[in-house]
Amino acid sequence: MGPKQIRIALAGNPNSGKTTIFNSITGTRQKVGNWPGVTVEKKEGSIHKFGYHLKIIDLPGTYSLTPFSIEEIVARNFVLEEHPDVVIVIIDASNLERSLYLATQIRELDCKVIFALNMQDVARSRGIKIDADKMSQLLDVPVVFTVGNKNEGVDILLEKAIELAESDIELPRTRRVKYSKDIEKCIENFKTYLEKTIGDNLSYNPRWIAIKLLEDDKILKDRVIEKTGDKGSEILEQARIHRSHIMNIFDDDPEITFTDERYGFIAGIVKEVMTTSTMQRIDISRNIDMVLTNRFLGFPIFIFFIWAMFQLTFTLGAYPMEWIETGIGMLSGFMGARLPDSILKDLLIDGIIAGVGSVIIFLPNILILFFCIAIFEDTGYMSRAAFLMDKIMHLIGLHGKSFIPMLMGFGCNVPAIMAARTLESEKDRILTILITPFMSCSARLPIYIVLAGTFFPRRAGTVIFSIYLAGIVLSILTGRLFRSTLLRGMDAPFVMELPPYRIPMLKSLMIHMWDRSKMFLKKMGGIILIGSVIIWTLSSFPSNIEYSADYAIKMKVAKQTFEEQTTLVQEKELGQLKQKYEEETKDLKRKLRTETTEKSYIGHIGKFMAPFFAPIGIDWRGSVALLTGFVAKEIVVSTMGVLYAVEDDEADALKHALRESGMTPLSALGMMFFVLLYVPCLATIATIRKETQSWRWALFSVAYSTLLAWGVAFAIYQGGMLLGFGIA
Amino acid sequence: MRLERDLPKKSWYKTPIINCSESNKISQTKMDTPFLKNTTEIKLSELREKQTGRIVRIGGHGHLRRRLLEMGLIKGTRVYVEKYAPLKDPLELIVKGYHVSLRVEEAAQVILDEVSQELTDGS
Structure with a gap:
């Protein structure tokens, strides 16, 4: 038999330094997951110490055990149902009264409790002195002083906890909370x-x-x-x-x-x-807030911080993104050269590597973003941001903290939806997740550029801007609609602590960042992998297509003709001839690709869906492009390139071909709105599923956004036709 | 520190925060006797920055009321209005030595008396 296992639960207020103590006990050996059935993060860690196997469970930070919020229910149920051997209540020494409120409630549950008086240093600097012995005596609970961020007292705390777990003190204890x-x-x-x-x-x-x-x-x-x-x-x-x-x-x-x-x-x-003691104290935190939540400076500084975060995430992130892209390119190149031609090879390179690669590319973004968010959270700035923004967000029926995920949505919806985790109320979180996809992410921009550039060459900027704006307006309307229907109910009270500013610890920032990113890699990997394989299968099968012409023979003929002619003509005309030949082969290859896509399953689906897209002025080729955009929006432009029969590198050719195809400015506008609103991408859906813990919300989001996209595009196209804008 | 001491007086005269006509009346009476203990009952949402008061009772019901109580806003506790957010909602309070923010509509449920102007915080 191994060493004896003792289970220790950590309870405490938010900002009481609970996480710091948890981190300093368990280090990096922690497991992050969710409490069963809810989106509250569950952290566990195991260590061997003093000859015992200690399992530490970090309960959600709460102010009380009244079962109003999920966090409180989770914390209470754990103590009641799972019977941890010891519960350590972290008490913020500089905030004794409020901390003791939770502590006494835990005492009332009649489990083995030990109090950790944390942040004694902060308290002392505020002139607060606490008599631990007396407290221990009055409440009949062992009390230990700790300073979590300096790792002081943590070992003593654990020793006492083990001692308590092994003792056979009688429960219930005699000294208890006394009422009148x-x-x-x-x-x-x-x-x-x-x-x-x-x-x-x-x-x-x-x-x-x-x-x-x-x-x-x-x-x-x-x-x-x-x-x-x-x-x-x-x-x-x-x-x-x-x-x-x-x-x-x-x-x-x-x-x-x-x-x-x-x-x-x-x-x-x-x-x-x-x-x-009536010591004159200088409250640094208050002085910082005189600037950061100042009536005039508060917003400019907030905007600057957000801008800086955006810049870091997407500008600095662009470099490693490029490296990853190159790496993936090299990998598929290497595989392409080494593996024998087979379906398996195509699946591996065009399906799996390309599909998973298109998502893994977001990893640098996500790492940086979560690092920034961890800084906001650990310093205490996040609650100031909510304090500043709440008035505006409350108009949509949301909490001030919803602002950050929504803003991040303009970069990429995946990290944005993950950022919604900072919201405590589940309703707020789901609502934020549902409206975030309407923030037009950067992957959609190339599509707007092509379409607006083609059909509104002189007003492209205005058109694209109004599409972004429309996304914001629709998210507000959707927010209000859902708030009054699906996610109705009383707003959770805003009542929010503004904790003192703290210098974040690098270790905790890193842990924070890595936890989230690991989750992204693990969970996304699975779903994206499956999705990519499905899309690849649909676009490369059936393999035995009956082509309208035998392209292989045509190519051979072209080559032969070219070779024959080269022997006949003179040096001067050779260049010209070569160019002609190259164009010919290019044309043939393109025709082959078009036909392959057209006759693949996805092409069939596109044609099948054509009647659905016809009322909004999009032909079957547009439908296929939009369908492939389901994997990632970036693909839409390249699919259009294939279907409208141009080479990838010829942007102008695509514009030309689009104009030739019978698309009008009106239908282009409709299509842009459709792109803005419909299902963001596979990765986003997977994230929604992950963050809401339910396929129902993910599917709901897909259905709602697609219907809305169709409705808006329909209104634009048909309305425009009625008003006579339908002519190119 | 001197700056901080001077600030309250400035904001007292320069930035009256008036929520409705009723509060205006109450504020007027207080203006005349700003440093005297005031027994008039007033909503927390009608307090201005740097003012303090004593909680008489918490109105409202259910979740919000319970939450306010649990955060330590109980009868007899003194609260100090640190500041209003730039958009005048929510507001930041100091209660039991810590900072907490409430929406104005939530603060309207907190009834105070003994409102006075304080030069330091309410703790």
């Missing part, structure tokens, strides 16, 4: 009643059940009904009677009275253990 006489009486009465009726049906502490039922705890009420069957309604009725009793005495909802009394109890403790 009337309430205690009520709790006692109800508890005695519960002990009689429930018996062993619920494994929780009866006093806790009594308190929570008096607080009208919805989750526990459901639990009681589920576990006690027929007696459930009787128990709840008793709870109601006791609740109205408390309500009569205090003239307020019992849950409010309980909160008040808990804070009252805490105030008593704080008075005993904390002394503040």
